[in-house]
Amino acid sequence: MLKRLLIVLEVKKGIVKTLYQEMVYACCHYGCNSGYAVGVFLYGVSIPPRCRDELARAGADAVWYLEDESLCTHNPELILQPIVDLIGRESPQLVLLTNTSAAMDIAPRLAERCSCTLLSNVCEIKLCQQPPSFTRTVYEGRLLETCSLKLPLTVATASPNAIPVVAKVNLQIGNIDRSIAIRKVSGFHTEELTYRVRETITKCNQIKPLTEADIIVSGGKGLNKAEDFALLDELAQVLGGAVGVSRPVVDCGWRPYQCQVGQTGTRVKPKVYIACGISGAMQHIIGMSDSRIVIAINRDPEAPIFQYADYGVVGDLYEILPIFTSKLQSALNL
Numbered sequence: 001m002l003k004r005l006l007i008v009l010e011v012k013k014g015i016v017k018t019l020y021q022e023m024v025y026a027c028c029h030y031g032c033n034s035g036y037a038v039g040v041f042l043y044g045v046s047i048p049p050r051c052r053d054e055l056a057r058a059g060a061d062a063v064w065y066l067e068d069e070s071l072c073t074h075n076p077e078l079i080l081q082p083i084v085d086l087i088g089r090e091s092p093q094l095v096l097l098t099n100t101s102a103a104m105d106i107a108p109r110l111a112e113r114c115s116c117t118l119l120s121n122v123c124e125i126k127l128c129q130q131p132p133s134f135t136r137t138v139y140e141g142r143l144l145e146t147c148s149l150k151l152p153l154t155v156a157t158a159s160p161n162a163i164p165v166v167a168k169v170n171l172q173i174g175n176i177d178r179s180i181a182i183r184k185v186s187g188f189h190t191e192e193l194t195y196r197v198r199e200t201i202t203k204c205n206q207i208k209p210l211t212e213a214d215i216i217v218s219g220g221k222g223l224n225k226a227e228d229f230a231l232l233d234e235l236a237q238v239l240g241g242a243v244g245v246s247r248p249v250v251d252c253g254w255r256p257y258q259c260q261v262g263q264t265g266t267r268v269k270p271k272v273y274i275a276c277g278i279s280g281a282m283q284h285i286i287g288m289s290d291s292r293i294v295i296a297i298n299r300d301p302e303a304p305i306f307q308y309a310d311y312g313v314v315g316d317l318y319e320i321l322p323i324f325t326s327k328l329q330s331a332l333n334l
């Protein structure tokens with residue numbers, strides 16, 4: 001019998017995030033080599049044909065999609081029944097969701113409805129092992145736990161950037177002329193909902209989410225107070241990037257958890273990561289070490305962050321950041 005892995009992805013503003021496509025690439029690669037077919041279930045207000053084609057090109061062998069106006073607000077109940085129905089029809093051995101807050105709201109309900117095991121925070125999947133195994137972080141990232149896939153079904157959540165990406169060129173599957181099934185899934189009955197979302201409040205007012213930003217300006221305890229993050233906001237705005245923070249900044253209540261980069265925060269992979277007043281503790285490095293270029297600003301020349309930086313500036317961020325921002329503004333004619 002063909003073994004199936006089902007990936008559940010939310011489409012927002014008509015985009016399947018690049019990172020999630022990479023997750024599909026990775027799963028297809030590992031799946032193909034271990035006898036798994038990879039199906040993707042997309043849901044959102046509107047799913048442009050381009051999104052489905054992209055995933056087909058990424059190697060998915062089946063794509064199901066559900067588009068509905070009611071999905072503009074997050075309500076896990078809306079999406080639960082269509083996924084449960086799909087699981088009933090397709091009998092996957094593994095259902096993989098991303099670690100977004102929306103998906104983490106759905107995953108436990110899904111596991112409960114399907115009476116199966118839930119594994120959260122998965123960072124490695126070995127489908128080729130018998131039985132397939134997972135590695136995941138537990139106790140706020142203090143320990144790594146390895147567990148086996150529990151048949152007949154396991155629901156798992158994985159962080160974007162956590163599952164190693166396989167180079168697309170190695171896959172040799174970039175042809176969507178392969179016969180793949182792309183099917184529309186029927187909707188749901190909103191009258192059956194037990195609760196309704198009346199308002200959604202965004203706490204982290206980023207132009208771009210951290211996982212999507214090409215440039216991240218991050219601040220740590222080298223800043224003295226919450227208001228000083230205006231220096232980083234300004235630089236990020238000039239660069240069209242997002243602002244990240246280290247954990248102590250979140251612990252102080254200066255910025256929300258959604259902005260935290262690191263082992264117990266978000267793993268990021270921007271083209272440029274600018275670390276300001278961040279010492280470079282391993283728990284922070286784990287979250288940003290995949291950045292293409294790292295620039296560190298720190299007044300301590302011995303700070304560990306410099307070991308991971310491509311460019312290092314030894315100095316006071318309160319002096320350097322305003323100069324850096326104003327030079328960029330003049331260069332960009334802003």
Ligand SMILES: Cc1cc2nc3c(=O)[nH]c(=O)nc-3n(C[C@H](O)[C@H](O)[C@H](O)COP(=O)(O)OP(=O)(O)OC[C@H]3O[C@@H](n4cnc5c(N)ncnc54)[C@H](O)[C@@H]3O)c2cc1C
Pocket residue numbers: 140141142219220221222223245246247248249260261262263264265266276277278279280281282283284287297298299300303315316317318
């Ligand atoms: C289980 C566990 C999970 C964790 N998860 C995370 C995580 O996900 N993310 C995370 O970030 N941390 C995490 N941590 C915390 C981590 O160990 C460090 O404590 C934290 O990353 C340190 O943050 P920091 O670099 O901002 O602060 P500090 O280590 O206090 O460093 C501040 C830096 O700022 C520099 N500085 C000070 N003033 C200035 C100035 N004016 N100009 C320039 N530089 C200046 C200092 O030289 C210093 O290097 C975790 C810890 C544990 C135990």
